[in-house]
Amino acid sequence: MSLNIHTSIDEIPENLRLAYFQKGYFQSQVYTQFIGYSNEDLFIPIDITPENAISIPRSPFGSFFRRNLEINEEREFIEEILADLKSRAVKTLEIHHPSLIYSSFTSHQTLEETNFSLAFTDINQHIELSEKWEDSIHNMQKRKLDSLRSDAFIFRKMESTEFETAHKFLSVCRQAQGLQINISWEQLKSLNARLPAVYDCFGVFREGKISALCIAAKVTSEVVYYYLPATSPMFRDKSPMVLLIAGMVDHYRNKGYKQLDLGVSSFLGKPQETLKIFKERMGALETGKPTFMKSL
Incomplete structure (x- = not known):
């Protein structure tokens, strides 16, 4: 399955089923050097600074979005992206992965199998509606x-x-x-x-x-x-x-x-106890919100 490389926001796929990953969202943000990768099943937006890439800064999360929830093979897509970023002299890729309540993203296991390392895990809290x-x-x-x-x-x-x-x-x-x-x-x-x-x-x-x-x-x-x-x-x-x-x-x-996502109650993995307790008292449940790193 061919890899599509989008160096302009106007080129990214339509109808991604997720508010943060709609073309209008990206068009309202400021990037150093935007690049997106997609095929029929997957999509990831990335911002490249001289030697580092992040998916994505100034946003609650990024990561590999599964356009097709039935897909099983993701590793080849990820490996192709890593190779392309390396050819652009990028040395590290940082993934701001969402909480587990968002089911439309690649799994932690897939990222670990492609040799991403866990940098830290923030505390995310949500209310079941x-x-x-x-x-x-x-x-x-x-x-x-x-x-x-x-x-x-x-x-x-x-x-x-x-x-x-x-x-x-x-x-x-x-x-x-x-x-x-x-x-x-x-x-x-x-x-x-x-x-x-x-x-x-x-x-x-x-x-x-x-x-x-x-x-x-x-x-x-x-x-x-x-x-x-x-x-x-x-x-x-x-x-x-x-x-x-x-x-x-x-x-x-x-x-x-189904859920009201109250966001993180930690900074770089360190709990913000007062905020965390307030959300707990409002009936919130905890999930992890990990950040992964990959050296290229």
């Missing part, structure tokens, strides 16, 4: 939910026209933490314009003021990613994120989604 979710959350979170509702905090899905307001809120919240938001308004606007069916925005309001907010991405027909969350410092003691997550669970469960 079942009817029994409410039973899995901690009693403390249940009390906070009751308190927020009695104090007139209101959850609602925000309009697409409110995305700029949402971005400003996210930026202010990040600044209050001494951080910077990792996506500019222009990039977010471009993403939402190119993939209007993918991104949603939700907020928790009290007397018209935003207390907490999250921009979510519908990654597959089953998984939604809790992409850009933030809580206002003014309301942090009220824990409005509890109501926000509860509202998102209810919204996406009613839409037929």
Whole structure:
């Protein structure tokens, strides 16, 4: 099966069934040197810096996407890519692999069989969107939910026209933490314009003021990613994120989604305990999110 090499984003295959791997997503990102590889069954996007390649930077994950879920032979495709990257003087390939809740990617075993080494494994947490979710959350979170509702905090899905307001809120919240938001308004606007069916925005309001907010991405027909969350410092003691997550669970469960991916709770494999415990109390389960390395 022939290997296709895409040196332009405009050349990548259509209809990849995954929000992060749609042409519109790649067109909204900035790459040093984009290259994609595909055949009828598989696809991988890569960014090449002078001697290193990453799949993919500035994104929750990359790796080898299985366009055909029935495929069994992947090693030949991977070996061809490694040979081509080596011919381009690339010395290492870094794979940001997704959590196991994303079934459309090559297995850990396949990467290990092609001599990728495990650099580290981050803690990824997700909520199963079942009817029994409410039973899995901690009693403390249940009390906070009751308190927020009695104090007139209101959850609602925000309009697409409110995305700029949402971005400003996210930026202010990040600044209050001494951080910077990792996506500019222009990039977010471009993403939402190119993939209007993918991104949603939700907020928790009290007397018209935003207390907490999250921009979510519908990654597959089953998984939604809790992409850009933030809580206002003014309301942090009220824990409005509890109501926000509860509202998102209810919204996406009613839409037929199976998991809400809350993302990683570690950095380079080291647990971020406060974040991890909060998600656990919201009923989240853990899976690994590995990063693999390969010397060429």
